[in-house]
Structures are given as structure tokens and as C-alpha cells.
Amino acid sequence: MNEQHWLKRWAAVIWQVIGAVNIRAKILGIVLGLVVLMGVAATIEVRLLLEQTLTNQAYEHSVAVARDMAARATDFTLMRDYYGLFRLLRDTQANNPGLRYAFVVDSEGTIVAHTFGTGFPVGLRDANTVTANEHHRSVLLTTDEGDIWDIAVPIFDGRAGIARVGLSLATREQTVAAVTGQLLITTIMAAAVGITAAALLTWILTRPILQLVELTKAVASGDFSRRAQRWANDEIGKLTDAFNAMSEALAQAERERAEREQMRAQYVTQIITAQEEERKRIARELHDSTSQALTSLLIGLRSLADRHHSPELHRQVDELRGIVGQVLHDLHALARQLRPSVLDDLGLAAAIQRYVADCRARSGLTIDLAMPDLTDERLDPALETALYRIVQEALTNVIRHAHATTASVVIERQNGHLRAIIEDNGCGFDPASLSGDGHLGLNGIRERAALLNGQLIIESAPGSGTTLYVEFPLPAANEEHHERHSVGR
Ligand SMILES: Nc1ncnc2c1ncn2[C@@H]1O[C@H](COP(=O)(O)OP(=O)(O)OP(=O)(O)O)[C@@H](O)[C@H]1O
Ligand SMILES: [Mg+2]
Structure with missing residues (x-):
């Protein structure tokens, strides 16, 4: 034993x-x-x-x-x-x-x-x-x-x-x-010949194996394009065939996945574009025809009051004008939310400033805003829209869910990236518990970021506030331009 x-x-x-x-x-x-x-x-x-x-x-x-x-x-x-x-x-x-x-x-x-x-x-x-x-x-x-x-x-x-x-x-x-002595010399010579022969044999045997090892590493790192060369018709040859078949299957699956991903991205782009277009159209409609009509109504009411001198009528007309004025004001606010023309006319910084000011007025929340690196220079329109919508959704969430007293919005450039940080001191939540359906806000932010090669990171826990980090890579030329700009200042 x-x-x-x-x-x-x-x-x-x-x-x-x-x-x-x-x-x-x-x-x-x-x-x-x-x-x-x-x-x-x-x-x-x-x-x-x-x-x-x-x-x-x-x-x-x-x-x-x-x-x-x-x-x-x-x-x-x-x-x-x-x-x-x-x-x-x-x-x-x-x-x-x-x-x-x-x-x-x-x-x-x-x-x-x-x-x-x-x-x-x-x-x-x-x-x-x-x-x-x-x-x-x-x-x-x-x-x-x-x-x-x-x-x-x-x-x-x-x-x-x-x-x-x-x-x-x-x-x-x-x-x-x-x-x-003679025998030992013969032994040494035989050993030398044996080693040479064995080295040759192992080279022949291990070369295809080493090649397969190298290719397996390539596959592991995501490169499915390479194929192993078949050296002989033996077991290793069969292994090579199996490996090549596997690589081909993986490459095919990868192609299909990429196609699906591309299609998905395309759909999301289409949806977002359509949404933006629709919002733009409604905003324009509200501004051009509904506002015009209400303005005409205001003018009509004024001339009606001018033509009649009944105090009762004056009081009613004033009341109606007050209501119409309020509706006009609300309509403007709604149109701004739908698609702020400032975003198209004056750029991201101005639009965000305006939106944050609206939020402060609407909610009474203290919101700090810092955009040290955003100059008058215009960014890619898609990026501007995405950032604007992201800030909009994030602040809407703060107002709707967080029960916070203060929030802050920071937009900065760093290492060729544009980063938005939206933070609040509210109730927080568990990001892991977010399911896909029902909540379009955060998922929308993630989609918008992904479409522009960016990413969203949520830092939050019940009871300790929420911070969203959204980061986009900036096109190289844009970054260079900015660098020169800031040196000149
Ligand atoms: N700043 C925040 N503070 C606390 N909870 C938040 C915050 N932001 C999001 N949440 C939580 O995460 C959930 C998901 O948010 P999300 O914006 O995706 O959807 P939603 O606001 O519920 O609906 P909508 O699709 O209208 O935006 C919210 O329901 C809320 O519980
Ligand atoms: Mg939301």
C-alpha cells in the first residue's frame, strides 16, 4: 500500500x-x-x-x-x-x-x-x-x-x-x-546523427501544430480570416481541416452578427432621424401656423375691445387675452422642447444653456452648468443633437425620479473625447435592475451614444445620487482645430 x-x-x-x-x-x-x-x-x-x-x-x-x-x-x-x-x-x-x-x-x-x-x-x-x-x-x-x-x-x-x-x-x-575511446566517439557521432534526425522529425511534426496554436490565438482575439495550411494527410491534417471549418463557421457567424448589428444601427438611426424630423415638423407647425393663428386671435381681441366701450366686454376680452397669451407662452415652451431652433441656429452651448434655464424655472432645482471647452465652433450636427437630447433626457429623469435638490451638467473635452457628466444628489437607483422595455430614456441615451461610437456609464445606487457619464470620440480634425484654438486664446 x-x-x-x-x-x-x-x-x-x-x-x-x-x-x-x-x-x-x-x-x-x-x-x-x-x-x-x-x-x-x-x-x-x-x-x-x-x-x-x-x-x-x-x-x-x-x-x-x-x-x-x-x-x-x-x-x-x-x-x-x-x-x-x-x-x-x-x-x-x-x-x-x-x-x-x-x-x-x-x-x-x-x-x-x-x-x-x-x-x-x-x-x-x-x-x-x-x-x-x-x-x-x-x-x-x-x-x-x-x-x-x-x-x-x-x-x-x-x-x-x-x-x-x-x-x-x-x-x-x-x-x-x-x-x-573509439566506441565513445562512435556513440557521440550516432547521438549527433540521431539528434539531427529527431530535430528534423520534430520540426516536421510540430510545425503544423505550432501554426495551429498561433491561429487559435488569432481566433481567440477575434480574427477569423486566417486559415491553416494543410501539410500532410495524417491526423494533424484532419485537425487542420476541422480547424479551418471551425474558423469558417465563426467567420460566417461573425459576418451575420455584423450585418444584423449594422441593420439594427440603421433602424435606430432611421427611428431617431424620423423622430427628430417629426419633432422639427411639429415644432415648425406650432410656431408657424398655430402661433400665428393665436397671435391673430390676440390682435383680433384687441381690435374688438377697441371698437366697443362696454366695461364688461373689456374685462372678458382681457381675460381671454390673458388665456391666449398663456397658451402662446406654453406653446413656445413646448416648441422649444420639441426642437429648439437655437440648436440649429446658435449651436449646442446656447441650446443647452437655454434648456437648463428652462429646467431651473420649471422645477426650482439648483442646476450648475459648466461647458468650459464648448466654443462657438459647431460640432457635427448629429453629435450636437445627440448631446442635446441626452442632457434633456437626463435632466428630465432628475426632475421626474430623483427628488434631488441640486444637479450639475458638465460638458468637457479630454484626450480627443467629448464627455457629458450629469449628476444629481437624489435618491439614486440600481442600474442593474433596469430592464430593456418600458424605459426608453436611459436606453435611448445608450443607443444614441453607441450610434456615434460613444458609450454611457451609469453610476448610481439607492440613496446616493446618480451620475451619468456619456463619452464620444471626436473626429481628429475637430480636435486639432480645437487645440489650436485654445492655444491661441
Ligand atoms: N436621476 C435619477 N434618479 C433616480 N432614479 C432614476 C434616475 N434616472 C433614472 N432613474 C430610474 O431609472 C428608471 C429608468 O429611467 P428611464 O429614463 O430609462 O425611463 P423612465 O424615465 O422611467 O421612462 P421614459 O421612457 O419616459 O424615460 C426610472 O424609472 C427611474 O426609476
Ligand atoms: Mg426617463
Whole structure:
């Protein structure tokens, strides 16, 4: 149970590490790992085999040399020709390159000839020996100079002493080292070739995937126009097809959405324009014909009073004239509200000033007005109308709903934007609870703003007043003109 737990934890840790690197690193890692593993395993195995073979070979060689030397040493030993024996040893050593030493011990155990020059190593004599009836005896000596095969062979069946040779295994080490080096170089070369091949493979494999990743990011940021290139007919090719189909569907949906949005904007523009036109027409009608008629009525009443001298009639005519005058006044106010001619004739600032003054008079509310950046210069008529209607709707709401004591209207320019801020200290409301239908005012403001690429932000909460921010981008030329204007002042 505990073991399983550990195993799971380790698997998780390993997967975390492997999973964190990209596919390229994974494939390269696998290839490199395999090549290195195989290279190292092969090197170790070859080394072991080679070492063993060379050791055996050296062994057999040294036995042969020792036996040959023992056979030839028989006469010299029996005749006690130690000089001849010495020459035999020297020749044997000269003819066998790996032979480190050779010496002969007589039957009393005295060393009668050796190849060491002056000093014979202490303890070497007793390191190996052989009995008369043995073929030979071997010992592997470990010395400062490396391993040495020491072979002892009885001379003349042991009656004439023992011949000893020592074959150094130094060449064995050199050969093994050389072969190991060669194998390692081969491994490195194989690894290089493997990595190049793997890099090529991963490039082929990951290129379409990376392309898809990039295109997915483009789609996420709203660009549906790009299509992935199909590289091959495999799974990735199918994924590419699916991706392209998805992009196409998204692009189609986006086109339809844009079309619908455009149509909606068109309708809203038409409605707003028609509304404005209608208001204009009614305002003109009220002014041109209804006002004219009432004015004529006033004049008629005056001439009627002039022609008759009855005090009763005078009183009634005065009363009627008062009523007509009031109706005329109301009519003017109504016409102004419907479509103030000031807006067309004198511009936004004058129209708003007039409207705010009307509101103050009508409601008794204290309304601060500041339009520091609005000069005599005319803005786009659509923008002027929109701003006027927005201020109108916002102040109407303040009067109708807010129960406020003060309100303020600020219109200013900032960073190429025209911003209107309408604030009151009234009861406030929860903007989130606004539903679409029934309330045309705030929604109308939002629509008007959106049509001119502007936006509405409502800041309000029950009990803490209301602030509307409406912001429009200004055309660049307009802004530049204004900048020059204000520098000149
Ligand atoms: N300044 C304000 N202070 C308090 N409440 C407000 C304010 N402005 C709007 N509201 C609230 O938001 C609601 C929606 O306002 P909106 O102007 O959209 O519609 P409305 O005034 O009710 O109707 P209309 O379509 O005639 O304008 C209002 O009914 C009112 O409850
Ligand atoms: Mg309203």
C-alpha cells in the first residue's frame, strides 16, 4: 500500500517534469537517451569481453613462452651454464614484447639467472611456484606497473629447477582504453546523427501544430480570416481541416452578427432621424401656423375691445387675452422642447444653456452648468443633437425620479473625447435592475451614444445620487482645430 503510494507520487513528479517541456524536447530527449544508453551499454560490454579475451590470450601466450623457455633451459641448467641461461632469458624477452621478466630458480631455490639487471624484486620468487608433476602454474600478480601473468614451469620434470616468466598486461589496458575511446566517439557521432534526425522529425511534426496554436490565438482575439495550411494527410491534417471549418463557421457567424448589428444601427438611426424630423415638423407647425393663428386671435381681441366701450366686454376680452397669451407662452415652451431652433441656429452651448434655464424655472432645482471647452465652433450636427437630447433626457429623469435638490451638467473635452457628466444628489437607483422595455430614456441615451461610437456609464445606487457619464470620440480634425484654438486664446 505504502509502496504503491510512493510509486504514484514518483510517477506524478516524473510526469510533471516531462509534461512541462515541449514536444521537441521530449522527442530529442527520448532519442538522445536511447542513443546514449545503447552506446554506454555496448561500450561496457565490449570492454568486458575484450578484457577477458585479451587476458586469456596473454595467459596462453605466457604459458607457451614459459614452457618453451623451460625446455630450452634444461641443458643450460644441467650444465650449470648460467651465462648461456642468461642469454636464453634475454633472447626470450627480446622476442616477446610484453614479457616483463624471466628467471630461473634451481632445485635448491636459488635464483640462477634473471632479467632484472641489478636488483631482483623482493618476494617475487615466492609469489609463485610449481611442483614437479604439474604442467605449469599461473598467478595473476597485481603490481605498481599493472597486472602481470606470472607462469611457473618445472624444468626437466622439476629436477633442474623452475622457469618463471612474467607477461605484463599493460598492452591489454591500452587496447581496452583505445577501443573504449573509439566506441565513445562512435556513440557521440550516432547521438549527433540521431539528434539531427529527431530535430528534423520534430520540426516536421510540430510545425503544423505550432501554426495551429498561433491561429487559435488569432481566433481567440477575434480574427477569423486566417486559415491553416494543410501539410500532410495524417491526423494533424484532419485537425487542420476541422480547424479551418471551425474558423469558417465563426467567420460566417461573425459576418451575420455584423450585418444584423449594422441593420439594427440603421433602424435606430432611421427611428431617431424620423423622430427628430417629426419633432422639427411639429415644432415648425406650432410656431408657424398655430402661433400665428393665436397671435391673430390676440390682435383680433384687441381690435374688438377697441371698437366697443362696454366695461364688461373689456374685462372678458382681457381675460381671454390673458388665456391666449398663456397658451402662446406654453406653446413656445413646448416648441422649444420639441426642437429648439437655437440648436440649429446658435449651436449646442446656447441650446443647452437655454434648456437648463428652462429646467431651473420649471422645477426650482439648483442646476450648475459648466461647458468650459464648448466654443462657438459647431460640432457635427448629429453629435450636437445627440448631446442635446441626452442632457434633456437626463435632466428630465432628475426632475421626474430623483427628488434631488441640486444637479450639475458638465460638458468637457479630454484626450480627443467629448464627455457629458450629469449628476444629481437624489435618491439614486440600481442600474442593474433596469430592464430593456418600458424605459426608453436611459436606453435611448445608450443607443444614441453607441450610434456615434460613444458609450454611457451609469453610476448610481439607492440613496446616493446618480451620475451619468456619456463619452464620444471626436473626429481628429475637430480636435486639432480645437487645440489650436485654445492655444491661441
Ligand atoms: N436621476 C435619477 N434618479 C433616480 N432614479 C432614476 C434616475 N434616472 C433614472 N432613474 C430610474 O431609472 C428608471 C429608468 O429611467 P428611464 O429614463 O430609462 O425611463 P423612465 O424615465 O422611467 O421612462 P421614459 O421612457 O419616459 O424615460 C426610472 O424609472 C427611474 O426609476
Ligand atoms: Mg426617463
